[in-house]
Amino acid sequence: MQFFFHTGRYLTLIALIFKKPERANIYRKQIIIEMDNLGVQSLGLVSIISIFMGAVLTLQTAFNTEHPLLPIYAVGAATRQAIILEFSPTIISLVLAGKLGSRIASEIGTMRITEQIDALEIMGVNAAGYLILPKVIASLFLNPILIIISMFLGIFGGWLAVVITNVLPLGHYVYGILFDFALFDVFYALIKTVVFAFIITTISGYYGFFTKGGALEVGQSSTKAVVMSSIFILLFNLLLTQLLLT
Amino acid sequence: MIRVMAVSKYFDEVPVLKGVTTSFEQGKTNLVIGQSGSGKTVLMKCLVGLMGCDKGSIYYDDLEFTSTDFAARQIIRQQIGMLFQGGALFDSLTVEENIIFPLDMFSNMVREEKRERANFCLKRVNLENTNHLFPSELSGGMKKRVAIARAIANSPKYLFCDEPNSGLDPRTAIIIDNLISEITQEFNITTIVNTHDMNSVMEIGDKVSFLYKGELWWEGTRKDILHTDNEELNRFVYATELMRILKKS
Numbered sequence: 001m002q003f004f005f006h007t008g009r010y011l012t013l014i015a016l017i018f019k020k021p022e023r024a025n026i027y028r029k030q031i032i033i034e035m036d037n038l039g040v041q042s043l044g045l046v047s048i049i050s051i052f053m054g055a056v057l058t059l060q061t062a063f064n065t066e067h068p069l070l071p072i073y074a075v076g077a078a079t080r081q082a083i084i085l086e087f088s089p090t091i092i093s094l095v096l097a098g099k100l101g102s103r104i105a106s107e108i109g110t111m112r113i114t115e116q117i118d119a120l121e122i123m124g125v126n127a128a129g130y131l132i133l134p135k136v137i138a139s140l141f142l143n144p145i146l147i148i149i150s151m152f153l154g155i156f157g158g159w160l161a162v163v164i165t166n167v168l169p170l171g172h173y174v175y176g177i178l179f180d181f182a183l184f185d186v187f188y189a190l191i192k193t194v195v196f197a198f199i200i201t202t203i204s205g206y207y208g209f210f211t212k213g214g215a216l217e218v219g220q221s222s223t224k225a226v227v228m229s230s231i232f233i234l235l236f237n238l239l240l241t242q243l244l245l246t
Numbered sequence: 247m248i249r250v251m252a253v254s255k256y257f258d259e260v261p262v263l264k265g266v267t268t269s270f271e272q273g274k275t276n277l278v279i280g281q282s283g284s285g286k287t288v289l290m291k292c293l294v295g296l297m298g299c300d301k302g303s304i305y306y307d308d309l310e311f312t313s314t315d316f317a318a319r320q321i322i323r324q325q326i327g328m329l330f331q332g333g334a335l336f337d338s339l340t341v342e343e344n345i346i347f348p349l350d351m352f353s354n355m356v357r358e359e360k361r362e363r364a365n366f367c368l369k370r371v372n373l374e375n376t377n378h379l380f381p382s383e384l385s386g387g388m389k390k391r392v393a394i395a396r397a398i399a400n401s402p403k404y405l406f407c408d409e410p411n412s413g414l415d416p417r418t419a420i421i422i423d424n425l426i427s428e429i430t431q432e433f434n435i436t437t438i439v440n441t442h443d444m445n446s447v448m449e450i451g452d453k454v455s456f457l458y459k460g461e462l463w464w465e466g467t468r469k470d471i472l473h474t475d476n477e478e479l480n481r482f483v484y485a486t487e488l489m490r491i492l493k494k495s
Contacts, residue, residue, distance in 0.1 A: 022351050115334040122294050122406075123348050124323035 010206050016128035017136065017202070030134035038100050038135060038201075039142030043149070045099060046092055050083075050150040053091070054157025057082055062167040072168050076158070076176020081185070083154035088147045089189040090237050093196035096143065097229040101204040104135055105225035108208025109218040117209070132205035136198065143197035144190045151189070188244050195240060196233050203229045247272050248293065248404065248436055253302035255288055255460075262288050264460045265302065272403075273434045275427050275450045279441055280457035281482060286440040289457065290408055293438065294326060295319055306404070324352050327397030327435075329407040329426075333389035335381040341368070341392050342377035348400040367395035371425060387418035391425070398429055405430065405437040411446060419443065423450045442482075444489060447471065456482065 021027045061082075062075045108131055111117050120127040155177055162173045204225035211221040248270040255263040263285045270276040278286050291297040293304060295311065304311045306322050314322070335344050345364040349355055355363065368374055371391040381389060390410060397405060407426055411419030427450035430437040439446065447454055448468055456464040456479050464476045471483060472493075484490050 026350055114332060114337075115330045116336055118296055119328065119330060119334040119336075121296065122323055122326055122328040123351065123400075124320040124326075125351055126320070 009210065010202070013128055013132075013206055013209060014202060016126060017132045017205070019126050019129050021129055021133070022125060027130070027134055030130070031137050034134045034138035035142055038103070038138050039146060042096060042099055042146060045095065046146050046150050047153055049092065049095060050088065050153035051157035051160070053087060054079065054083060054154030055161035056157075057087065057154070058158030058161045058173070059165065059167060072172040073176035073179055075168055076173040077179045078176075079158045079173075080155060080177050080181070083158075084151055084185050084189055087154060088150040089192040089196070090233065092147060092150045093143070093193060093200070093233055094230055096146070097196075097200045097204075097233060098226050100139065101200055101226045101229045102222045104201060104204035105208040105211075105222040106218055108132070108205060109211035109221045112209065112211045113214055113218060128205075128209060132201065132209070135205060136201045139197040139201045140194055144193050147189060147193045148186075151186070188240075191244065192237065192240050195236055199232045199236065200229045203232060247307060248438070249305040250289075250293070251303045251305070253289070253292055253299045253304065255285075255292060255297065256300050262460050263292070263299075266457070266460075266462045267302075268455050268462055268465065270436055270438050271453065272436045273431060274452035275430050275437045275439060276453045276455070277439050277441060277447055277451040278455050278457060279447060279482070280463075281442065284457040285460040286442075286457055287408060290406055290438065290440050294328060294406055295323070324348075324400065325403040327400070327402035327405045329390065329393045329397050329405070329410050331409045331412055333381070333393040335389060335392055335396070337381055339380075340377065341373070341379050341381070341384070344381070344392060345396045345399045348396065352400060363399060364395075367399050368392075370398070370429070371395045387414055387422065390414065390422050394422070394425060394429070398433065401433065403435060405435045407437070407439040409440055409442075411441070411443055416445065419445065420449060426450065444483060444486070458482075 058075060058079045061078045065074060065078070108117070111131070117127045117131070120130060158177075159170070159173065162168060162170050207221040207225040207228070211217050250266055250268050250270075252265045252267050253263055254261065254265050266285075266289060278289060280286050288297065292299045299312055303313070306325075309318075309322060311319065311322060335341075336347065339347065342361070342364050345367055346360045349360045349363060353360070364377070365374070368376065371394050373388060373391050373395065376384070376388070376392070381392070384392065405426070410426060411422050414422065423446045426437060426439060429435065439450070441447065451468040451471075454466060454468055454471055455462060456476075458464075458478045464474065464479045466474065471479070474480065484493055
């Protein structure tokens with residue numbers, strides 16, 4: 001029963017979010033603010049994680065694929081594929097689910113318990129649309145950019161690891177990175193990213209918007225938002241992989 | 247004018263409002279009083295549509311509010327100003343931006359007109375030169391006054407105040423009460439105030455409705471309240487030692 005209750009309420013909220021805005025220029029202003037809050041402010045975290053994970057992936061692949069039948073450049077190719085297909089779109093989205101999800105749920109949840117959402121509704125403002133739609137649009141635009149940056153930095157991290165440790169000749173790593181590259185893989189990753197961005201913002205918005213109680217409940221909403229966003233990201237990762245790669 | 251017709255509300259089959267029927271007149275400060283848990287806030291939330299009624303109907307002038315769709319309800323709400331217990335100011339906006347917000351959303355004013363209107367509203371609540379402060383920089387009384395300024399910015403026809411002087415010292419509470427009363431008369435608004443503060447009742451109550459256990463128990467003016475023989479109302483009015491001493495004198 002709980003599942004149907006939450007699904008119904010979530011879909012009702014989605015319908016409210018996408019109602020025609022009262023004033024488009026106010027929403028535009030909010031979208032720019034959210035692009036900074038949710039996108040630009042995540043760049044540092046995404047960069048650090050991508051560089052280090054790219055480096056570690058390269059080292060791990062190099063150490064575990066030492067075999068006379070495997071060409072050395074396979075390390076670069078395997079690192080690239082791992083970063084483009086899974087690490088950047090999925091793992092970085094999971095990280096963003098933690099960072100953005102908790103931020104969105106706690107921000108909206110606090111507005112709920114301090115009656116700021118009631119104040120919006122009394123004024124005749126569509127509170128769900130005003131608070132959540134700019135976040136959804138900002139993430140749909142900026143998350144793919146973050147993921148592309150993450151891909152470049154992940155590969156750069158691997159390059160750094162090769163230069164510093166000399167685990168394989170640099171030329172082989174670069175050759176592997178370029179070997180049999182398919183642009184479709186990047187499109188596949190970006191499609192996943194867009195779906196994940198929608199999941200993160202709407203699920204977190206949902207838990208924030210329906211927060212009841214006080215500070216304790218805001219914390220609980222925030223946790224639920226992160227957990228549920230992560231579960232749905234993993235579920236849709238499986239579904240989209242099956243749909244797009246078969 | 248707002249008419250409430252036999253409104254009932256249940257929480258998990260427990261009645262919180264039991265067939266409340268009353269009306270709130272234009273240009274008057276209508277007070278709803280009662281103990282905590284008597285149903286005042288629930289009635290107010292039903293009036294503004296933050297909660298649905300389980301039975302009965304609410305009319306804004308001749309418009310039936312309870313059964314209207316989302317779009318029609320939003321139009322009525324644009325004529326409503328509300329002062330919440332905690333102020334409910336938007337934390338991320340300055341005082342001026344808070345007041346301009348409803349104008350941004352629903353008026354066709356140009357930027358300069360909006361700023362003028364914000365300054366007028368701030369002057370009306372005696373808070374000039376606070377335009378660029380954030381809510382976190384204001385005292386409790388100042389927050390309430392900014393919330394009043396925001397509530398009247400869009401020239402509402404209806405003003406709702408939920409416990410406007412809770413958490414304020416008696417002197418500031420009276421300033422807020424008088425401000426609400428003056429604004430009601432000045433702009434000919436239908437004002438409804440939820441309170442359990444007898445000072446407010448005696449200061450500004452043009453019409454007083456007493457709720458007891460979810461029922462409308464008594465209605466009258468602030469003068470009538472001192473001479474009523476309604477037992478529950480007397481118990482509420484003379485709950486404090488001060489009021490008992492006043493009664494004896």
